[in-house]
Each structure stands twice: as C-alpha cells, then as structure tokens.
Amino acid sequence: MCQLLAMSANTPTDIQFSFAALRLRGGQVGPHRDGFGLGLFRSQGLMCFHDDLPASESEIAHLLQHLPLKAMVAIGHIRQANVGEVNLANTHPFVREWQGRQWCFAHNGQLTGAGELARGHFVPVGTTDSEQAFCWLMSRLKALPELNKLNIWHEIQYACQHLAAMGVFNMMLSNGEDLFVFCGSKLHYLVRQAPFGKASLLDCDLQIDFKQHTTINDRVAIMATEPLTQDESWHAMQPGCLQWWRQGQLIQEVVLPLAM
Amino acid sequence: MCQLLAMSANTPTDIQFSFAALRLRGGQVGPHRDGFGLGLFRSQGLMCFHDDLPASESEIAHLLQHLPLKAMVAIGHIRQANVGEVNLANTHPFVREWQGRQWCFAHNGQLTGAGELARGHFVPVGTTDSEQAFCWLMSRLKALPELNKLNIWHEIQYACQHLAAMGVFNMMLSNGEDLFVFCGSKLHYLVRQAPFGKASLLDCDLQIDFKQHTTINDRVAIMATEPLTQDESWHAMQPGCLQWWRQGQLIQEVVLPLAM
Numbered sequence: 001m002c003q004l005l006a007m008s009a010n011t012p013t014d015i016q017f018s019f020a021a022l023r024l025r026g027g028q029v030g031p032h033r034d035g036f037g038l039g040l041f042r043s044q045g046l047m048c049f050h051d052d053l054p055a056s057e058s059e060i061a062h063l064l065q066h067l068p069l070k071a072m073v074a075i076g077h078i079r080q081a082n083v084g085e086v087n088l089a090n091t092h093p094f095v096r097e098w099q100g101r102q103w104c105f106a107h108n109g110q111l112t113g114a115g116e117l118a119r120g121h122f123v124p125v126g127t128t129d130s131e132q133a134f135c136w137l138m139s140r141l142k143a144l145p146e147l148n149k150l151n152i153w154h155e156i157q158y159a160c161q162h163l164a165a166m167g168v169f170n171m172m173l174s175n176g177e178d179l180f181v182f183c184g185s186k187l188h189y190l191v192r193q194a195p196f197g198k199a200s201l202l203d204c205d206l207q208i209d210f211k212q213h214t215t216i217n218d219r220v221a222i223m224a225t226e227p228l229t230q231d232e233s234w235h236a237m238q239p240g241c242l243q244w245w246r247q248g249q250l251i252q253e254v255v256l257p258l259a260m
Numbered sequence: 261m262c263q264l265l266a267m268s269a270n271t272p273t274d275i276q277f278s279f280a281a282l283r284l285r286g287g288q289v290g291p292h293r294d295g296f297g298l299g300l301f302r303s304q305g306l307m308c309f310h311d312d313l314p315a316s317e318s319e320i321a322h323l324l325q326h327l328p329l330k331a332m333v334a335i336g337h338i339r340q341a342n343v344g345e346v347n348l349a350n351t352h353p354f355v356r357e358w359q360g361r362q363w364c365f366a367h368n369g370q371l372t373g374a375g376e377l378a379r380g381h382f383v384p385v386g387t388t389d390s391e392q393a394f395c396w397l398m399s400r401l402k403a404l405p406e407l408n409k410l411n412i413w414h415e416i417q418y419a420c421q422h423l424a425a426m427g428v429f430n431m432m433l434s435n436g437e438d439l440f441v442f443c444g445s446k447l448h449y450l451v452r453q454a455p456f457g458k459a460s461l462l463d464c465d466l467q468i469d470f471k472q473h474t475t476i477n478d479r480v481a482i483m484a485t486e487p488l489t490q491d492e493s494w495h496a497m498q499p500g501c502l503q504w505w506r507q508g509q510l511i512q513e514v515v516l517p518l519a520m
Contacts, residue, residue, distance in 0.1 A: 044385050045348025050307050063323050088305025096357055100383035121381070123360035125304050 002092070002108040003032055003225040004187070005076035006172040008179040010219045010247035012042065012070035017201070017208050019076060020065050021228040024203045026055025026078035034081040035091040038064055039104040040071035041176035046102040047071075050091045054078075072247070073174045077106040083114075089126035093172075094134050096122050098142055101175040105134040108225055109168030109184060133163050137173075153244060156180055157256060160242050165259040172223065179245040181223050183237035184258070189223040190234050191248065199229040219248035262352070262368040263292055263485040264447070265336035266432040268439040270479045270507035272302065272330035277461070277468050279336060280325050281488040284463045286315025286338035294341040295351040298324055299364040300331035301436035306362045307331075310351045314338075332507070333434045337366040343374075349386030353432075354394050356382050358402055361435040365394040368485055369428030369444060393423050397433075413504060416440055417516060420502050425519040432483065439505040441483050443497035444518070449483040450494050451508065459489040479508035 005022045007015050019038065027033040036055035039048040047069065055061040055078050077092035084090040092106040107130035114129035120139020124131040137159040144151050156173070160182040163169040169184035181187065194217075196210035227234035237243070244252040265282045267275050279298065287293040296315035299308040307329065315321040315338050337352035344350040352366040367390035374389035380399020384391040397419040404411055416433070420442040423429045429444035441447065454477075456470035487494035497503070504512040 042348050045310075045312070045351070047310050047348060048308065050305075052305070059323060059327050063319060067319050088302050088307060091305070095355075097382065097385060100385055102385055122357065125306075125357060125360055125362055 001082070001168075002077055002079050003030065004106055004108045004170060004172055004223070005074070006174070006179060006181060006223040007071070007074040008221045008245040008248050009072055010249070011215070011217070012072060013218070013220050014068040014070055015040070015074045015076070016065055016068060017199075017206070018222055018224070018228050020206055021201045021203050022076055022078055022224070023055040023061050023065055026061070028056035029203045030078070032078035032080040034079040034086045035088075036061055036076070036078045037092050037106070038076040039074065039093045039095065040069055041073040041102075041104070041174065042071055044101060044176050046095065046104060046176065048093065048095055048104065050088055052086055052088050052091055073176055073179050075104050075106050075172045075174055082110045084126055084128035087126070090128045090131070092130060094131050096135070096138050098138055099147075103138060103173065103175050105171065105173045107133060108170040111163060111167040111169060113166055133169070137163070153252060157242055157254060160184070161256045161258070164240070164256075170225065177246060181243045181245065183239055183241045185239055186225055187223060187237040188225070188227050188234040189221060189237065189243070190232055192220045192222065192232075193218065193248075197231075199232050201228060202230050221245055221248045221250070261342070261428070262337055262339050263290065264366055264368045264430060264432055264483070265334070266434070266439060266441060266483040267331070267334040268481045268505040268508050269332055270509070271475070271477070272332060273478070273480050274328040274330050275300070275334045275336070276325055276328060277459075277466070278482055278484070278488050280466055281461045281463050282336055282338055282484070283315040283321050283325055286321070288316035289463045290338070292338035292340040294339040294346045295348075296321055296336070296338045297352050297366070298336040299334065299353045299355065300329055301333040301362075301364070301434065302331055304361060304436050306355065306364060306436065308353065308355055308364065310348055312346055312348050312351055333436055333439050335364050335366050335432045335434055342370045343390075344386055344388035347386070350388045350391070352390060354391045356395070356398050358398055359407075363398060363433065363435050365431065365433045367393060368430040371423060371426040371429060373426055393429070397423070413512060417502055417514060420444070421516045421518070424500070424516075430485065437506060441497075441503045441505065443499055443501045445499055446485055447483060447497045448485070448487050448494040449481060449497065449503070450492055452480045452482070452492075453478065453508075457491075459492050461488060462490050481505055481508045481510070
C-alpha cells in the first residue's frame, strides 16, 4: 500500500512541511520505499518530480523538502509496490494532457482485473494497476459526448465507484485548478485558515507557526492517507466519499455507495 | 532563441558534464534566462524537470548538475522566450503519451503561423509556437493509418520539412529509445566511444577524463546547439538534416530540402 498527499490552496503555497512528513514515511518511519513523486501546479504549468528511490533517501526529495516551491495544487505519493516492478515508469503521479490541461493522478490501493478495463485513448506506459485505472478514467472523460463541469463531475463519480468495486481505491486527481479526492477506504483532510496556529509533525520533531507564513485570506486544504500533524483537527473521510476542491474550498461532496 | 542538448547512449550515462555547460549558458555566460528543462529516460520511465528560473540560478538545475542521474536518452533546453510568456507551462521539454510511450520534445527557433496548424488529438497547455508544433506533429503520428518504424520516420521527415518552412526549426524528439534530431539552421553533435579521452568545457574551467567513467563498449552521442567542449571533434549538421539515433548509434540520416 502507498500513501497519498494533496493540497488545494487559494494562494501559491509551499508544501515543504507536509512533504517532510510524507518523505519520512517513504522508507524511514514507514515502509513505502519503492519510489516517490510530487506534482506541483502553478496555474496550468506542472512541475512533476519522480524518483524510484525511497523518498527518505532520494536527493530529489531532499531538495523538495528544503526548497519553497509555491503551488496552487499539489499531489504527492510514496510507493510500496504491489502491482508492477519498482521503476520510474511505475512511479506516481501519472500525467496525461486532456483538452489542453495536464491531469495528474495518484492512487493508493490495489485493483483486481485492472488489465481488463477497456482500452481507450490513453495507454499506460508502466505496468501498474493504478496507471491502467487512470488511463481508463481519462479515456472515459475524453469520450464524453458533451463537456461541462457537471458532466465531468458525474463521470468521475461513476469511475470511482466502478474502480472501488475492483479492490482498494483511494485517489487524487487534478488539472491544476480542480482537485478531486476519493476515499475508498482511508483518507484524511483538514483546512488551514485564519486564525492560523502552530502545528507539529507526527513523524519527527518539526514544528511550524503558520501565522509566520500566511495572510488572513489564505486558505489551504491538505489531504493525506494518515494525519500528518498532532495538534490540528484532521477529518477522516467516509469510505465512498468523493470531494471536489478548488482554491482550498470544498465545492462539492458526495458519498457513493460501495459494493460490499 | 533557445539552446538544445540531447544524448543517446548504449548504457545508462549521466549528463552532468554537458548539462553543466548548458546551465551556464542559461543566464550566466548566455542570455537564455527564461527557464530550463531536462528530460531523462530510463527505459520507458521519464524523469522530467522544469523550472521557470534561469538554469544558472535554479536550485533544481544545481541539483541536476551535481547528481549523477543515469539515463539512456536525455533532452535538455534553456529558454530565451520569443513566443509565449515566461512560465512553467511554456517551459520545454514538452511531453505527451502516445501508444504507451512518453514522447519528449524540445525546440529551438520560432515559427510563423503555428496557431494555424491543424488541431488534432494533442492540445497545447501553454502558449508557445513550439508546443503547438509538437502537438501537431504528435497528432499527425497518431493519425497514421498504419504504424511501423518506417511510417513514423517518414512522417517525422514530412513534419520537420513543413515546420522548417514556417521559420526556424531545430528540434529533438524521443520516446526513450529512438532519438530524432532535426537541424533547421544550427545543431552540432559528436560521438564518444573508445578510446576515450579528456574534454574541457568551453564555458568554464571544468574538465573530465571519460576513461575514468566508461567501459570499452560504451557509446554516447551528444547533440547541442553550439559545441560544448574545446578538445573534441564536433560535427556541424547541415540545415535540413534529420538524424535518427538509438543507443548512441546513428540509424538513419537524411538531408531534406528546405524552402528558401
């Protein structure tokens, strides 16, 4: 199993603090040694970093922890391989362009029968069930006869429900503006906004006073497989819950019935 | 105008030495301050780094210069913007998945009328003429009624000729195995193989003795807008020349007539 991290913010925000926790779980305090990735959106541009080394040992991850790269949306992933060997092509997040936007996707879980998902326009590069699911989802979106935000939202609901029925499916998906987060079994989130306080990471002795780094209008939502800090109120998402975030704001939320 | 760098090797090879030269030209000894990118293929996996800062100042570029990341194919770019503002979405190389392979592209030059190139399956994310040309080229490849290496080779010839007639078009394109290099106006290349010697960068006091880093079977081709070293034999490519490289070996070469 892997771990996920995401951010949706209304102002360019660095994810160093949260990434520091994820990084430790990537091979030091957690077993997710099989590579890591971090995608950072600035407007429509995407910086996407991948390494097949453990995040805790990767020089690229070390840089990302210490460099204040600002983004409006971030998606991070540390991998503990179950389907597909450990290599770069199997490292999340996966990216595809659709309609002139980069779509960035990361998955936690495993799916049975992902190889039988219908082939569409987008084709996996690696051999993971995750990338197969992503390509299937994106191919379905591309095949929609009519396009609007509501269509897309309903198609993502359908896809999440379908994929969740195939095993364990927690995912994060973004085009740099919208962030879709689905909890098939386990995900947590919180929103940081004024009045800002202090927080300490659970996995190491690292603290931050958000007041020093924010303005009163800032709003930042963070999602993670497991809570990252000990002195903030993390919400456990209900299995089946799909959220649509934009600029740190929850736009829509629905709880989909899951097959038992 | 921008500068290009590429590598095709028959063994995983780091590009630190050549990238050190490109990096200096990215804002220190050269005017290409408007971002940089470097794509590194390992088998079908791709690490692709982008920054909208000058390569000479970017912390990401600093890491890439000092971290021996091995790759079989590399494509690098430093940007001096002419079409499209300076931002992440406009930073080369551009990447699209086609047929389950990542295709990575960088361009040097400028094109008149790129906005009128027919829209196909792939759509630009940013606003550069370069990405428009790349999406057009990839859409043409995707639309080929039959697929084989020879078809693809001829379609790339057609596309290069067509794009070169629209302005200045030097490009590098790879799927991680094949590397296509087109010289519309200026490109240089060399092949490093046994007996390996020493080389010094033209732009700074940095030397390398390749004998210390290679085996007798290694073969590495390097392409660059301008020669990078002073004690090696760089070949100037003829305008109109399209090369197809694989594992450091020139597979095919053709000189296409260019419109005057």
